[in-house]
Amino acid sequence: MRCFCVTHYGQPLELIEKDIPQPQGTEVLVRVKAAGLCHSDLHIWEGYYDLGGGKKLMFADRGLKLPLTPSHEISGEVVAAGPDAGPVQIGLVAVVHPWIGCGQCAACRRGEENICVKPQSLGAVRDGGFADYVIVPHPRYLVDLSGLDPVKAAPLACAGVTTYSAIKKFGERIHEGPIVVIGAGGLGLMAIEVLKALGGKGAIVVDVDATKRDAAQQAGALAAIDARAPDAAQQIIQATDGGARAVLDLVGATPTMTLALDSSARGGHVVVVGLMGGDITLSLPVIPMKPLRIEGSYVGTLPELRELVALMRDGKIQPTPVRSRPLDEVNDALIALSQGKVIGRTVLVP
Structure with a gap:
């Protein structure tokens, strides 16, 4: 063979x-x-x-x-x-x-x-x-x-079970407002489908690629934001009425995680799936003061x-x-x- x-x-x-x-x-x-x-x-x-x-x-x-x-x-x-x-x-x-x-x-x-x-x-x-x-x-x-x-x-x-398992970690938050999905590749498009199936409020998709953003909107995304826009975090905050309560980072790189944290509301929940790599610097008092929940999800x-x-x-x-x-x-x-x-x-x- x-x-x-x-x-x-x-x-x-x-x-x-x-x-x-x-x-x-x-x-x-x-x-x-x-x-x-x-x-x-x-x-x-x-x-x-x-x-x-x-x-x-x-x-x-x-x-x-x-x-x-x-x-x-x-x-x-x-x-x-x-x-x-x-x-x-x-x-x-x-x-x-x-x-x-x-x-x-x-x-x-x-x-x-x-x-x-x-x-x-x-x-x-x-x-x-x-x-x-x-x-x-x-x-x-x-x-x-x-x-x-x-x-x-x-x-x-x-692609399927990874996004499904990660989205389930948000619990009832998927019904409270849109989920911010960073990455509009195969996992991002599947995330849109999973949110529909689970009765979620939908996805605001963020990606650097215009073609992929268009594909996400055609698949039913509520909005698509250019991750490289200077005001990307402010666009997310505005689209989520004050900050994201739930962010799914399907890329897992330094810029995407930074964007996820910058655009999160108080009490925000960030689930990291992607493995592109890098690191971040995070002031520790911000985690309890905001307070933030940062969670990994593996397949x-x-x-x-x-x-x-x-x-x-x-x-x-x-x-x-x-x-x-x-x-x-x-x-x-x-x-x-x-x-x-x-x-x-x-x-x-x-």
């Missing part, structure tokens, strides 16, 4: 031919129908996260071993199962929950495998979806896609992915715009994403 692998950080993914793996124990073999491309794949490709101040968190220092097949947004068809997998429907088309944990730590026992202390995530630790086949450790990580397009549904495994849980798929099946969430490309164009797709040329999501099809 074909696998497109990171063999050297910063270099084009390399095509490696491997034998089709045979599932062992509880494992399931899935023939990949679609594999989404995410900004996290860019970080894996580059080999580090930017921690700001010239510091980098290197994947090699975290024990990541190459070669590695990226992509954690995977949908496909079950073609075989190990002897201990239990009753598995061969031919089932499913989206794969890739955020797999050790199963033993406190987070895993709470059902939060996505924040496991020893993660085994597909496409990040174990081989992922830029291949003809992928091994899934257990059939419980398969979410039935009956009636849904596997290409359009593949991004639910990250989502298996139950949340099931909830999200159900919402899409019921027609309450529409897929984000997807451009499908043949799997052998993966390097061109990576470059396009790194240059900010992707509207919505790119999905590679074997």
Whole structure:
């Protein structure tokens, strides 16, 4: 089978031919129908996260071993199962929950495998979806896609469940006023859909790219603000009638986090999702005096992915715009994403 692998950080993914793996124990073999491309794949490709101040968190220092097949947004068809997998429907088309944990730590026992202390995530630790086949450790990580397009549904495994989980952290605030969403890429467009499905007041979207701002307004954003405008914070404050009560930072860079804090109202809640990198300087008295709530959110849980798929099946969430490309164009797709040329999501099809 074909696998497109990171063999050297910063270099084009390399095509490696491997034998089709045979599932062992509880494992399931899935023939990949679609594999989404995410900004996290860019970080894996580059080999580090930017921690700001010239510091980098290197994947090699975290024990990541190459070669590695990226992509954690995977949908496909079950073609075989190990002897201990239990009753598995061969031919089932499913989206794969890739955020797999050790199963033993406190987070895993709470059902939060996505924040496991020893993660085994597909496409990040174990081989992922830029291949003809992928091994899934257990059939419980398969979410039935009956009636849904596997290409359009593949991004639910990250872009979808990440925004869904983050927005749920705002609780009742989504009903009190508009949520400020920084970033109008695939996650930003999905955030607009999630807010509609949950009955929220809507989204005010902020981005540096005019084309992406237009896409957000076409998707139903209440307003779109240029993040680079000198008065961007004041525009947000005016649009939210005195300051944002809830800000979703889908970029996670120094300028976006600074903008989120500058435009927050007293009692504001900022949820940071993006991993673009950098750092901020924040006067500590401001946190209790304002008071601010700053929270991180990392992807989502298996139950949340099931909830999200159900919402899409019921027609309450529409897929984000997807451009499908043949799997052998993966390097061109990576470059396009790194240059900010992707509207919505790119999905590679074997």
